[in-house]
Amino acid sequence: MREIVLDTETTGLNPRGGDRLIEIGCVELINRYPTGREYHVFINPERDVPAEAQAVHGIATEFLLDKPLFSALADEFLAFIADAHLVIHNASFDIGFLNFELERVGKPALTMDRVTDTLALARRKHPSGPNSLDALCKRYGVDNTMRVKHGALMDSVLLAEVYLELLGERQGALTLGSASAANVVTSGQAGRAAQRPTPLPSRLTQEDEAAHAAFVATLGANAIWLQYLPVPVEPAS
Numbered sequence: 754m755r756e757i758v759l760d761t762e763t764t765g766l767n768p769r770g771g772d773r774l775i776e777i778g779c780v781e782l783i784n785r786y787p788t789g790r791e792y793h794v795f796i797n798p799e800r801d802v803p804a805e806a807q808a809v810h811g812i813a814t815e816f817l818l819d820k821p822l823f824s825a826l827a828d829e830f831l832a833f834i835a836d837a838h839l840v841i842h843n844a845s846f847d848i849g850f851l852n853f854e855l856e857r858v859g860k861p862a863l864t865m866d867r868v869t870d871t872l873a874l875a876r877r878k879h880p881s882g883p884n885s886l887d888a889l890c891k892r893y894g895v896d897n898t899m900r901v902k903h904g905a906l907m908d909s910v911l912l913a914e915v916y917l918e919l920l921g922e923r924q925g926a927l928t929l930g931s932a933s934a935a936n937v938v939t940s941g942q943a944g945r946a947a948q949r950p951t952p953l954p955s956r957l958t959q960e961d962e963a964a965h966a967a968f969v970a971t972l973g974a975n976a977i978w979l980q981y982l983p984v985p986v987e988p989a990s
Contacts, residue, residue, distance in 0.1 A: 754783070754784055754838070755783055755836075755837040755838070756783075756837055756838045757780070757782075757833075757834045757837045757838070757839050758909045758913040759777070759779050759839050759840065759841050759909060760847065760906075761776060762774075762809075762904070763850055764801075764803060764806050765806055766846075768849060768850050768853035768854075769853070771800070773850075773854075774796055774850045774851070775795060775796050775810075775812055775817055776793075776794070776795050776796065776810070776905040777793070777794050777905055778791070778792070778793045778904070778907070778909040779792040779793070779833060779834065780909045782840075782913060785917060785920070785922050787913060791906060791909075792830070794826055795812070795816070795817060796820055796822065797817050797818065797819075798817060799822065801814045809902065810902055810903040810904060811903075811904075823857070823858065824858045827854070827855065827860055837867075838867055838868070838869065839863070839867055839868045839869070840869045840871060840913075841868060841871065842870070842871045842908075843870065843872045844869075844872070844873075845870070848868060851863055871912060871919060872884060874916075874919045874920075875889055875915075875919060878919060879892070886908060886911060886915065887900070889918075890911055890914075890915060893914070893915060893918040895915055895918070
């Protein structure tokens with residue numbers, strides 16, 4: 754199963770009122786496992802970025818002047834997501850902007866039946882909230898210290914980890930991490946997600962380890978567990 758975790762940044766809140774898309778970030782999962790493929794673009798919105806929007810994501814009008822128009826990127830974006838299921842936080846917002854841009858260039862709209870809204874998932878699992886991306890990162894111990902401002906690729910990387918936590922399917926080898934988001938590229942391309950900068954702390958207590966060692970000691974001299982314990986254990990006689 755192929756899924757694309759997706760986020761966008763915009764000039765405001767209302768595409769029908771003149772606001773435009775300025776950034777898309779995507780992270781690919783296969784069978785709920787990160788492949789390291791990412792898609793990231795900045796887009797010239799053909800208008801200014803209001804100060805209040807820039808305060809949220811830090812993307813200025815001047816920075817976007819030499820970036821491609823959405824019309825030049827639509828085909829490569831659609832090719833990257835292909836027929837994958839989309840995972841988006843507060844999906845109606847991002848889908849609304851994407852469909853507005855797709856409509857302007859004569860492309861088919863994205864349908865909500867192919868979208869999982871992680872905000873809706875979080876509200877069902879944690880009805881008392883809060884369920885913002887930052888709050889969910891804190892709840893699940895996902896390192897978001899690099900997230901000073903919103904950013905489409907960074908938020909997709911973080912959301913991929915949060916999504917697997919919401920499903921209870923987080924992989925032990927999941928290494929999307931904030932270090933990957935720190936290496937944001939400025940044009941659409943596939944890349945390799947960086948390794949987690951520091952290992953996650955063990956969830957085993959000293960009491961758990963002692964109890965396991967005591968159990969292994971009862972298994973005899975040929976027990977395979979004896980090869981893996983960090984401290985040698987004498988088999989019980």
